[in-house]
Amino acid sequence: MSFYTSLNGLKNAQSSLGTIAHNIANSETYGFKRGRTEFAEIVAGSALSNPRTIQGIGSSVEAITQNFSLGPIEQTGSALDMAITGDGFFTMRGENGGTLYTRAGSFTINESGGIVDNDGNRLQAYAVDANGEPTSNALQDVQIPVTNAAGAEYAGVTVGSDGVIRASYADGSNEPVGMVALATFMAPNGLKPVGSSNWESTGFSGAASYGEPGNGQYGALLSGSLERSNVDIAEELVGLITAQRNFQANAKAIDTATQISQTVMNLRT
Template identity: 30%
Template sequence: MPFRIALSGLDAASTDLQVTGHNIANAATNGFKQSRAEFADIYANSIQDVSTTSAGRGVRVSRVAQQFSQGNIDFTASNLDLALNGEGFFTLADANGNTSYTRAGAYTVDRDGYVVNHTNDRLQVFAPIGTSGTNFNTGSTTDLQLPTLSGTPSATTSANVAVNLDSSGTATAAATLFDPTVATTYDNSTSTTVYDSLGTAHTMTMYFRQSTVANEWNVYTTVDGNIVTPTTNSTAAPSSAAYPSATVNFDTSGALVTGSGSISATGTLAYNAYPIAGAAPLNMTFDMNNSTQFGSAFAVNNLTQDGYAPGRLSGVDIDNTGVVSARFTNGQSTALGKVALAKFNNPQGLRQLGDTSWAETFTSGNVQMGEAGTSSFGLVQSGGLENSNVDIAEQLVNLITAQRNYQANAQVITTADTVTQTIINIR
């Protein structure tokens, strides 16, 4: 019997050495979680056996328990390198739709634009709802794919125009016709770029001319040098009708008077559709609520518009809540999804698949999907990788302990052999 007990000890110590060696071998594996060998003693007894002098029958490995403690995070130069600071797993799907979970976040892009790991499993995200980039469909996941085509252009539909018109100037004589090529026929001008439905850029210029009526200005607008007619054409003087203009009025405090002249009750100035060859007509509405007429020099305080040209993908950003945004060369940014995280009631019950990934089991409990930074889920660190949680110093001590255990059990066999030999030699 001592031989069997010692053999069980040798087997247990050997398993301990394997587990320790496996931990040490993966000390530099990103996202790796160390394990430890746990043991239980063996007693051969029955319901009638109430002996208090039983010596036991050895030891067995009760389980190899995974340790899901947090590993240190190293920073990298790639935005697609992801680390989790806190609880949770990244969710992956292979070509057959099989789902796995991992803490390793070294991702790249394949030829089709999908974000994948080293085994070509695709990173899963919650798809965006709408274009706001703030709402995501957390009821299902999808593959994260970076756009391989140019960003879609958008035509200019509105602009924000905030200017100060100098009230101390001299009104232009009504008989002087406005001419965009003659600077003396207007007081001030400003330009910006607008875009048609194909993303082609056009130069839009606004000309401001002080009317002979107090606190009133005529606004002429051109696109590529061609006049654009306001929806409400309130040209002040018949002699200037060669170029239709909008009328803008201010009160005695210099504030814009809404609902008068060409300005609507909401403070906007609308224009008739401007035809563009090969593209949809350009429809523009200007918000002029913040325009003023003070006794100071002409100033453009704000002049922005909402159109943009097509663009190429220039980069990818992932914030700490897992929102993946694509940046384009036209200055636009689009949300592609939100990194889908998973957690389990009993992560130690997960089945190891190799390649630093795990699969759900009955023991682990059902997967719980969620978003970074909510509930008990951790935060996503872009440009970082989680190191293995193996402590080399601790493992080397474990190695020595396992070695001593193995030697001690071998000594039990040697001693038992000596005792057996003594019995054999009795005459």
């Protein structure tokens, strides 16, 4: 019994080490959220067992939870680098038509005037009128016209704290082209990480609730800034030492059980 109990402990310690290593590896990844391995005790007993003698048989990995606390904000100066000051997520439409959510607000303009991330996923926004007010709750790709109605060429773009994207043109005019839509979830820990600091919604997270930047829990936008990883290297190194000691202790328990078994087998009648 002690072999399997300690073997479970080794596997759990290995899972903890893997999670910490993943956190450390992404300490410089924009929009990354650190994970934490949580364990649960395993006990074995029946309805007829004496509750005072029920024996524990180890532990198991109960969950690897994500910590969605706000990471440090780094100023970059690029208008399409955006950080969220609240709980919101940027919404993107993937190449396959799927919906992705991210906190990494590093966007650029592609050759057709769309606002995309480094993988080509398109930022989603609300359509707006000439005053920058949303005209619909439907989400759509942001599209910046190459020229305005007067024929003037595109000159630049700005994003306000209210999420309104305004394109400027060579004739000095500024035209709103959309308002960044932010999503929140009832249980963000239920989001499924899919890589590149992106998540997908699941039944555990619940459906996304969409809103405007600067409104309630969604948070305002900081243009010219990016949210860094919320990994604390010092904290992770302490956790790494703890997980290593846990692994060593379980390995020692297996070694001790082996010695006891060997002693029993060597008994002579």
